[in-house]
Amino acid sequence: MKFLDLKKQYSQITKEINSAILRVFRSGVFIGGEEVSNFEKEITSYCNIKFAMAVNSGTDAIFLSLKALGVKDGDEVITTPFTFIATAEAVANCGAKPVFVDIDPVTFNINVNQIEDKITKKTKVILPVHVFGQMADMDKIMKLAYQYKLSVVEDAAQSFGAFYKGKMAGTVGHIGCYSFFPSKNLGAYGDGGMIVTNNKKIAEKIKLLKNHGSSPKNKYKNLILGMNSRLDSLQAAILRVKLKYLNKWMEEKRKKATVYNKELSAVKKIILPQVLTNSKHTYHQYSIRVTNERNNLHNFLKQIGVPTMIYYSLPLHLQPAFKYLGYKKGDFPNSEIASQEVLSLPLYPELSQAEQKLIINKIKSFFKVI
Numbered sequence: 001m002k003f004l005d006l007k008k009q010y011s012q013i014t015k016e017i018n019s020a021i022l023r024v025f026r027s028g029v030f031i032g033g034e035e036v037s038n039f040e041k042e043i044t045s046y047c048n049i050k051f052a053m054a055v056n057s058g059t060d061a062i063f064l065s066l067k068a069l070g071v072k073d074g075d076e077v078i079t080t081p082f083t084f085i086a087t088a089e090a091v092a093n094c095g096a097k098p099v100f101v102d103i104d105p106v107t108f109n110i111n112v113n114q115i116e117d118k119i120t121k122k123t124k125v126i127l128p129v130h131v132f133g134q135m136a137d138m139d140k141i142m143k144l145a146y147q148y149k150l151s152v153v154e155d156a157a158q159s160f161g162a163f164y165k166g167k168m169a170g171t172v173g174h175i176g177c178y179s180f181f182p183s184k185n186l187g188a189y190g191d192g193g194m195i196v197t198n199n200k201k202i203a204e205k206i207k208l209l210k211n212h213g214s215s216p217k218n219k220y221k222n223l224i225l226g227m228n229s230r231l232d233s234l235q236a237a238i239l240r241v242k243l244k245y246l247n248k249w250m251e252e253k254r255k256k257a258t259v260y261n262k263e264l265s266a267v268k269k270i271i272l273p274q275v276l277t278n279s280k281h282t283y284h285q286y287s288i289r290v291t292n293e294r295n296n297l298h299n300f301l302k303q304i305g306v307p308t309m310i311y312y313s314l315p316l317h318l319q320p321a322f323k324y325l326g327y328k329k330g331d332f333p334n335s336e337i338a339s340q341e342v343l344s345l346p347l348y349p350e351l352s353q354a355e356q357k358l359i360i361n362k363i364k365s366f367f368k369v370i
C-alpha cells in the first residue's frame with residue numbers, strides 16, 4: 001500500500017495523458033503557447049475569477065504575489081507557523097518578516113481572533129493558509145484587511161477546489177496561490193503553480209514579474225526586474241486533462257473520508273478531522289489527532305505496511321531556518337501540540353475499499369477497539 005499512488009491514477013487516464021504529451025511534443029512549443037494560455041483560461045472559468053497566471057511552483061506563486069504587492073525589506077506579513085516552509089520562506093525571500101499567529105486547534109487554520117493583536121504599522125499582508133484542504137475563516141480576515149488597509153494573499157496550495165460559505169479557496173483575498181506539486185489536489189507531473197486575482201493591475205504586474213519584466217510587445221525590452229517563473233507547456237497539457245477529473249476525484253475522496261469518519265468514530269482516542277458548516281474540504285490530507293500515542297501508532301502502522309505521514313512535525317517558528325526571528329518553544333502552543341498529535345492517513349480516489357478497511361482495522365486493533 002502507498003500513502004499516495006500516482007501510478008494508479010496515471011493507469012486510469014493513460015490514453016488521455018499520453019495524447020496530451022504527444023500533442024505538445026508534436027507542436028514543438030515547450031514554454032508558454034496555447035497549452036498554457038488555454039489552461040489559464042480553464043482555471044479562470046473553474047475558479048470564476050478574472051485573471052489566472054501560470055507560474056513555476058506554488059512557492060513562486062506566493063513569492064511573486066508578495067512582490068507584486070510591493071512587499072519588501074522591513075515589511076511584515078502575518079501567517080501561521082503550522083504550514084509548509086514555503087509559505088513563510090516566500091515572505092523572508094522578499095526581505096520581509098513573517099509574523100506568526102497561532103492556529104485554531106479544530107481546523108488547524110489561522111486563529112482569526114488573534115490576528116489583530118499582531119498588526120503593526122509595518123504589516124502589509126495577511127497570508128492565511130488553507131491547510132489540509134479546508135479554508136480559513138476568510139470573512140473575518142477580509143474584514144480586518146479592509147479595516148487596516150492590508151492586502152490578503154491566500155496560500156491555497158492544498159485547497160484548490162475547496163469552498164467556504166460559497167466561495168472558492170484562492171478567490172476571496174486580493175490574490176490566491178495554488179500549487180500543482182504532484183501530490184496536491186490538482187497535481188502536475190513536475191512542478192507548477194498558479195496565481196489568481198480579480199485585480200487587473202496586480203495581474204499585469206505578475207505577468208511582468210514572472211517573465212523577466214519583458215514587455216508583452218517586445219520580449220527584449222525589460223520594463224522591470226523580474227524572474228523566470230513559467231509553467232511548462234507539457235505540465236499545462238497534463239493539468240488540463242486532470243482538471244476535468246478533479247470534481248469526480250474530490251467526490252470520491254469525500255466519500256472515503258466519510259467511511260473513515262464513520263468507522264473511526266468508535267475509537268475514542270482519535271479526534272477526527274472537523275469540517276465546518278458550509279465548508280467543502282478537499283481532503284488534501286485526512287489528518288486525525290492522537291494524544292500521547294501518535295508516534296507509537298505511526299510506527300505500528302509503518303511496521304505492518306500501512307504508510308501514514310506527519311504534517312507538520314516541526315512548526316515553522318521552531319525551524320532552524322527561522323531561528324533568527326527569535327521565537328521560542330511555547331510561543332504558539334496550539335501549533336506545537338498539533339505537530340505532536342497529527343497523523344495523515346492514506347486517502348486518494350484509487351485507494352481500494354480493501355486497503356481502507358485494512359487501515360481502519362489496524363488502527364482499531366492498535367487501540368484495542370476490536
Ligand SMILES: *Cc1c(COP(=O)(O)O)cnc(C)c1O
Binds near residue numbers: 193
Ligand atoms: C505545497 C505547498 C506550497 C508550495 O508549493 P510548491 O508547488 O511545492 O512550491 C506552499 N504552501 C503550502 C501550504 C503547500 O502545501
